[in-house]
Amino acid sequence: MLPVILSGGSGSRLWPLSTPDVPKQFLPLTDAKRTMIQQTVMRLDGLDFMSSPLVICNEHHTALVRSQLSDIGKLQRPVMLEPVGRNTAPAIAAAALYCTEHEGDGLMLVLPSDATILNVPVFQKAVAKAHKAALKNKYALFGIVPTRAETGYGYIETEAGTLEDARPVKAFKEKPDEATARRYVAEGNYFWNSGMFAIPAELYLAEIKAFAPEMLSHVKDAYKNAERTDTAVKLNKSDFEAIEGNSIDYTVMEHTKNAVVIPLDAGWSDVGSWNMVWELSEKDELGNAANGIAFFKDASGNLIHTENGKAVALLGIKNCAVIESKDGLLIADMQYVQEVKKAAERFLK
Numbered sequence: 001m002l003p004v005i006l007s008g009g010s011g012s013r014l015w016p017l018s019t020p021d022v023p024k025q026f027l028p029l030t031d032a033k034r035t036m037i038q039q040t041v042m043r044l045d046g047l048d049f050m051s052s053p054l055v056i057c058n059e060h061h062t063a064l065v066r067s068q069l070s071d072i073g074k075l076q077r078p079v080m081l082e083p084v085g086r087n088t089a090p091a092i093a094a095a096a097l098y099c100t101e102h103e104g105d106g107l108m109l110v111l112p113s114d115a116t117i118l119n120v121p122v123f124q125k126a127v128a129k130a131h132k133a134a135l136k137n138k139y140a141l142f143g144i145v146p147t148r149a150e151t152g153y154g155y156i157e158t159e160a161g162t163l164e165d166a167r168p169v170k171a172f173k174e175k176p177d178e179a180t181a182r183r184y185v186a187e188g189n190y191f192w193n194s195g196m197f198a199i200p201a202e203l204y205l206a207e208i209k210a211f212a213p214e215m216l217s218h219v220k221d222a223y224k225n226a227e228r229t230d231t232a233v234k235l236n237k238s239d240f241e242a243i244e245g246n247s248i249d250y251t252v253m254e255h256t257k258n259a260v261v262i263p264l265d266a267g268w269s270d271v272g273s274w275n276m277v278w279e280l281s282e283k284d285e286l287g288n289a290a291n292g293i294a295f296f297k298d299a300s301g302n303l304i305h306t307e308n309g310k311a312v313a314l315l316g317i318k319n320c321a322v323i324e325s326k327d328g329l330l331i332a333d334m335q336y337v338q339e340v341k342k343a344a345e346r347f348l349k
Helices: 036-042 059-071 088-102 120-135 178-187 201-211 213-224 237-241 248-253 274-280 334-347
Strands: 002-007 054-058 079-082 107-112 139-144 155-158 167-173 190-200 232-234 259-264 289-291 294-297 303-306 312-315 320-325 328-333
Touching: 002 036, 002 088, 036 059, 054 059, 054 088, 059 079, 079 088, 088 107, 088 190, 088 201, 088 213, 088 248, 107 120, 107 201, 120 139, 120 190, 120 259, 139 155, 139 248, 155 178, 167 248, 178 190, 190 201, 190 259, 201 213, 201 248, 213 237, 274 303, 274 320, 274 334, 303 312, 312 320, 320 334, 328 334
Parallel strands: 002 054, 002 107, 054 079, 079 232, 139 259, 289 303, 294 312, 303 320
Antiparallel strands: 107 190, 139 190, 155 167, 155 190, 167 259, 320 328
């Protein structure tokens, strides 16, 4: 089974630490030693049916990917380079073409590079279930057991079953309002859409051909005309630019009759905001978290993250994020951290 690591995101919600040059997947946000992409790859250690990873990334991040995979001894394949971003469906199609050429069983495990999972043994058990489903020519979608009425994620509705069952998919649901999210959680047949999939490559290519034939045609051209070296497969720019981008959900998963959900309750987070970083960080007795030199006095519920060794003191401050890097300084009430993307867009023009 070929691990396919999607590493095209920009992570603008974690500005100023995450930038287009060094997005969040290349940062040690939730682990002092390992970056998020390194953690993603290392989470698969010990699964004997898993081969070495194929990373798909923006061509500007080639050196970062190669360096970080090399540091953990996982650089056994060329990196696949996207000349432009076209969302997940075309990227996974290009990986499927590679998989049919290079992977004996023709199966892929598609993982975003920027999520965290706290319980690795539980995750690996779910991967083993997904592998069995893929061997039966089924897509296996990892559905996160919701822990709250979250309005920031899409949901997958499934047939009834236990958390041990692979459940047939009934419907994909857009990000809900709060009342709808509460109903989803109460009913028990709805899961957060994690963006993680086990995929039979030939099935995916056949269904892309059925549901989005023009997309597949351009992807095949981009792959056929790719510039290949020992270190990279650079998809052809003009062919790839011609693709009308779309997600795997919209392109295939919402139309297929061959998908099941593997329920996953393993401490998953997409680390999509500074709130999430705070939740995943170690805290003092008043809920303050710090990565760097920090002093708190009559302060609670704060997050400090400094990159350049500067000392930060918070006096009488509650529920505040102070994030400092060489690219900028963010000071925000935790209630406003969802607005960070707007600040990033303002400064990264």
